[in-house]
Amino acid sequence: MSAQYEELALLIGGLSALLLGIVILAAAGRLPESDKPGRRRLRRQSSILGWGLLACGLLAIPFFGAVILIVAALVFVRLRRARQQALLWTLAVAAERSLPLTPVVEAFADERSGGARHDTLALARLLKSGVSLPDALAAVGGLAPDYALATLHVGQELGAMPQGLRQATAPAGLCQAVWQQLAGKLAYLCFLCVYALGIIIFLTVKIMPAFQKIFADFGAQLPAITRYAIAATFGEAWPLVALGYLLLLALTLYAILRYLDVISWELPLIACLARKLHAGRVLESLAMAVERDQPLVKALAAVARCYPRRSIRRRLQVTLVEVAAGADWIESFRSQGLISRADVAVLRAAQRAGNLAWAMREVAESHRRRLAYQVQAWIQVLFPVAIVCSGLMVLALVAGYFLPLAALIQKLV
Template sequence: ILPPDTLALIRVGAQTGNLVEALREAAVLARTRGEAPTINLHGTLTYVLAVGLVLLSISGFIMYWIVPKFRMIFNDFGIKLPEITETVIAGFDGFANYWYLSILALPAGLLLTWLTAAFLLDVLGLGPGWQRRSFPWSSRWTPRLRTPAVLRCLAVCVDAGRPLSHALQSMSDFYLDSGFRGRLVYIFDEVSRGQECWLVMRSCGMLRRGELGMLEAAQRVGNLPWVLRSIADSIERRAMYRFFCLVQLVDPLIIVVIGLFVGFFCASMFLPIISILEKLA
């Protein structure tokens, strides 16, 4: 029911004696994510399926009724069909010969689309719970996208007046994302040896240079919890913005792919007519 970062936040709050603040922060985080803009995957998939069925019906009719007549006419004139037309015919012949594989390709494509969307939603913590699935290996590629969860847990720990190592130990022992847990174990070990927490996180690719300076300054003036939460919110906002910019490219890309298919198919059907006219001329 709860995502890994929320569970880690509550567990750190319970172990540091700051459970009330941890629950309050988890509630605010859940509300913020619930109010975030949703991704209209259903509309995009419906559009692709509808257009795909229409294109398949029209092209199937042409290949079944028109192309055989093209072949007969070209054979009568002793003319070879254009190469692009032969390519399209060979493609549809393969589709007809292996129709069972073509039927399996549709659910496989939908499954691949769903897994891709679920992966992106997982690394960003976006969308309702039923859309999110945990991918243990995703955090190895995008450790920075897990940084907000760590920073919020550290903020709860600092609010309770406990050392940062308490929160790091709790997360390294119980964090549900096994891929990211290994990174937390490394950070905890380095901090236990006396290394600066922010420098270790920076070396792991979880913090940028400017954020490192902000944390060091906040630690000196006693404003660390607020800065930790501010950096966490900033990282998530930037990640959401980049993700939704990427999503906006999906629909134009689909239209371009469909347009290329239609253009290629139309060219393959009209070039034989031009060849016949040139032969008659």
């Protein structure tokens, strides 16, 4: 009965946290707009508190909470990306038609509500005060992807803001679809690991001691596989098992947070795979300078100053120093690992033919395609392996806890 009361109390507490979080979020959305830092800080802190209570309420309902939390996070990411694309498209059309951006942003804000409306109006106020568009987007945050800001900075330096905005709105295509598929599979593995760990803990704490006591009363010995399970759980191997689960949970949690853009740090293997993707974005930004017959150093300096990935910024800064000293930028890119030897041949041939900007964009698209195929290949190999390992673990658990029952029945007979 006490366990039932505890579950009921947990359910009531979770629902209460859900309702309180919804109320706080609704109240934060109705706070009046203000340029005062204290008022804006109060609104942001209220939103954080509301979302925190909402998350705690969902997690208090174990099964449905985890499912709802994952689905809600994915929906939030897609809505935010759609809103970012819509704003960039609106700004691109306005810039191409030489329209003032402030009224356009204010009109865009009128079609939004809640935090999105507040952030868009803050962007409009910054533009009205004379702040440049890339700096205003960076100051507000969340209204444009990080990689788009680097492109906009290059467009501003070159006087090609319409072209920079149009390039920032380019769809991610196959690469984005592959990353979404990867995030979905990792979320599934995370869900599987969390509940498998809960089941193992329950069996270890509740069922295994009962088996040991029953077999001790009958003077019988537990089956070998059950003894191995006990040794793995309570013996010297349990730190390794616990460490393996913690590492797997940490990796899946990292993947989800990285997909949600909560963190920007990349694991070494992922950073190595994604380096060519970042190099492609840099090449597309530099192509604007080539098309406008402007010095490449000017665009390279803008990208090296504001690109969101520190590792790429460091490589670009080395390249900038070498190019400023008279080195060939193509060879410098290759020495920094941003392009391959095949890319060097393509870019040199295009440079001689006079269509370098087109070749730079084609190389960038080739990088995206190769990355998408590599990630897809790793998914096809590693995901079945993970499923098979999970199945073997379930088989070991079933055998370890079923064989004692069979042995006990045989003993009684």
